Amino acid sequence: MAADSRAKAATLALRQRLLSSSCRLFFPEDPVKIVRGRGQYLYDERGVEYIDCINNVAHVGHCHPLVVQAAHEQNQVLNTNSRYLHDNIVDYAQRLSETLPEPLSVFYFLNSGSEANDLALRLARCYTGHQDVVVLDHAYHGHLSSLIDISPYKFRDLDGQKEWVHVAPLPDTYRGPYQEDHPNPAEAYANEVKHLVSSAQEKGRKIAAFFAESLPSVGGQIIPPAGYFSRVAEHIHRAGGLVVADEIQVGFGRVGKHFWAFQMQGEDFVPDIVTMGKSIGNGHPVACVATTQAVSRAFEATGVEYFNTFGGNPVSCAVGLAVLDVLEKEQLQAHAASVGNFLMELLSQQKAKHPIVGDVRGTGLFIGVDLIKDEAMRTPATQETEYVVSRLKDKHILLSADGPGRNVLKFKPPMCFSLDNAQYVVAVLDDILTDMEEKLRSCETLRIHPGKHPPNKQALLWSTGPGCRVAAGSRPS
Ligand SMILES: Cc1ncc(COP(=O)(O)O)c(C=O)c1O
Numbered sequence: 038m039a040a041d042s043r044a045k046a047a048t049l050a051l052r053q054r055l056l057s058s059s060c061r062l063f064f065p066e067d068p069v070k071i072v073r074g075r076g077q078y079l080y081d082e083r084g085v086e087y088i089d090c091i092n093n094v095a096h097v098g099h100c101h102p103l104v105v106q107a108a109h110e111q112n113q114v115l116n117t118n119s120r121y122l123h124d125n126i127v128d129y130a131q132r133l134s135e136t137l138p139e140p141l142s143v144f145y146f147l148n149s150g151s152e153a154n155d156l157a158l159r160l161a162r163c164y165t166g167h168q169d170v171v172v173l174d175h176a177y178h179g180h181l182s183s184l185i186d187i188s189p190y191k192f193r194d195l196d197g198q199k200e201w202v203h204v205a206p207l208p209d210t211y212r213g214p215y216q217e218d219h220p221n222p223a224e225a226y227a228n229e230v231k232h233l234v235s236s237a238q239e240k241g242r243k244i245a246a247f248f249a250e251s252l253p254s255v256g257g258q259i260i261p262p263a264g265y266f267s268r269v270a271e272h273i274h275r276a277g278g279l280v281v282a283d284e285i286q287v288g289f290g291r292v293g294k295h296f297w298a299f300q301m302q303g304e305d306f307v308p309d310i311v312t313m314g315k316s317i318g319n320g321h322p323v324a325c326v327a328t329t330q331a332v333s334r335a336f337e338a339t340g341v342e343y344f345n346t347f348g349g350n351p352v353s354c355a356v357g358l359a360v361l362d363v364l365e366k367e368q369l370q371a372h373a374a375s376v377g378n379f380l381m382e383l384l385s386q387q388k389a390k391h392p393i394v395g396d397v398r399g400t401g402l403f404i405g406v407d408l409i410k411d412e413a414m415r416t417p418a419t420q421e422t423e424y425v426v427s428r429l430k431d432k433h434i435l436l437s438a439d440g441p442g443r444n445v446l447k448f449k450p451p452m453c454f455s456l457d458n459a460q461y462v463v464a465v466l467d468d469i470l471t472d473m474e475e476k477l478r479s480c481e482t483l484r485i486h487p488g489k490h491p492p493n494k495q496a497l498l499w500s501t502g503p504g505c506r507v508a509a510g511s512r513p514s
Pocket residue numbers: 149150151152154177178179180250254283285286314315
């Protein structure tokens with residue numbers, strides 16, 4: 038039986054029987070079965086079209102014909118490991134090097150963002166001879182044990198913070214300790230890192246690396262103040278550590294003005310290591326670590342081979358090259374800049390109209406809409422956000438929410454997301470917010486309803502005040 042002709046309920050039953058429930062679904066109350074994708078659209082088993090605002094992996098569009106063709110053509114000829122000479126891997130390294138500042142001139146190829154960050158950690162420890170890592174609060178850097186340890190987003194729910202991990206505040210000028218009215222938030226947040234490093238050193242600890250996403254995403258689509266990373270780099274370098282820019286979600290032109298998000302910080306900032314994943318292969322498992330000659334030489338000096346069975350194989354590199362070709366040919370970075378500006382403008386109008394919209398921030402097609410309960414405290418409107426996400430899905434718009442309060446709507450669609458898509462999505466959001474405001478005026482509040490739903494899968498219901506009808510939604514995982 039073709040997989041996509043199986044009834045949705047049967048697929049769900051098989052999944053529940055055969056897969057761990059730790060592997061969560063979006064919209065667990067009413068999961069979506071997606072059987073086809075094209076550009077910025079996904080299609081379910083009934084042929085219903087969804088606008089995809091979530092998928093920053095299908096960077097140049099789902100199933101882009103040129104990327105699919107490149108994989109197919111190379112698959113017909115050869116796929117083997119990188120211990121043989123092959124042009125694809127060197128062509129690909131060459132093309133990537135043209136996008137990066139000159140010091141970042143050595144490349145390692147891998148299969149996932151987690152592998153890339155794990156190697157970055159090894160490189161930093163090897164080069165510095167130090168062990169400790171400074172990370173930003175709420176960060177996520179991957180699912181390997183080494184990376185769970187440096188991901189407060191995860192380790193807080195597990196066995197906690199290791200003694201070699203130091204957590205700096207998220208440079209969030211909307212909700213963090215230094216906000217938009219601070220005279221120099223970049224310096225203030227960087228000083229937090231400086232103090233963290235000093236107090237670690239007083240305890241005899243030595244810093245190997247500062248790890249950060251160039252724009253923290255699970256942290257709530259944060260735009261660090263300009264100059265923050267250069268100042269942090271000074272403190273980290275002084276302590277003998279390296280700076281790792283995790284570009285796994287935000288690289289490859291997504292931010293519009295620049296190809297890499299770290300470049301938003303100015304030309305004087307060059308990380309020691311850059312990690313890439315997700316968008317690099319448009320859905321094909323590709324990842325990369327770029328670093329300096331000096332860091333790479335230190336790693337080589339151990340005499341231990343770096344071997345990765347699938348990393349850098351001819352098919353992966355053909356795919357990576359095709360993604361770069363499409364980005365150029367379709368001028369998707371410039372497209373992200375103009376559609377992103379338009380979307381920011383439309384969302385800012387929503388902020389002016391709806392008090393629940395506390396902040397709209399972003400660049401290119403990396404945008405966050407921070408929903409709040411009250412302007413004074415900027416209290417996260419968590420349940421309302423869940424409700425909005427669920428209603429958007431009912432209107433066939435797939436969008437997720439994140440941030441410490443799970444109250445930030447995240448726009449990170451494929452880069453071919455259009456002006457029309459932006460206009461449509463914001464019009465639907467406007468209707469949902471207007472309707473919700475009316476309900477909130479006439480009803481009491483939203484509440485989470487436990488009961489018959491599986492664990493961790495609660496329904497959101499409107500409380501049953503007079504004249505209120507019940508509107509159910511669900512918590513996306
Ligand atoms: C910023 C960041 N780094 C690393 C990773 C890990 O990448 P992967 O899931 O490909 O291992 C992710 C995945 O969500 C991520 O968002």
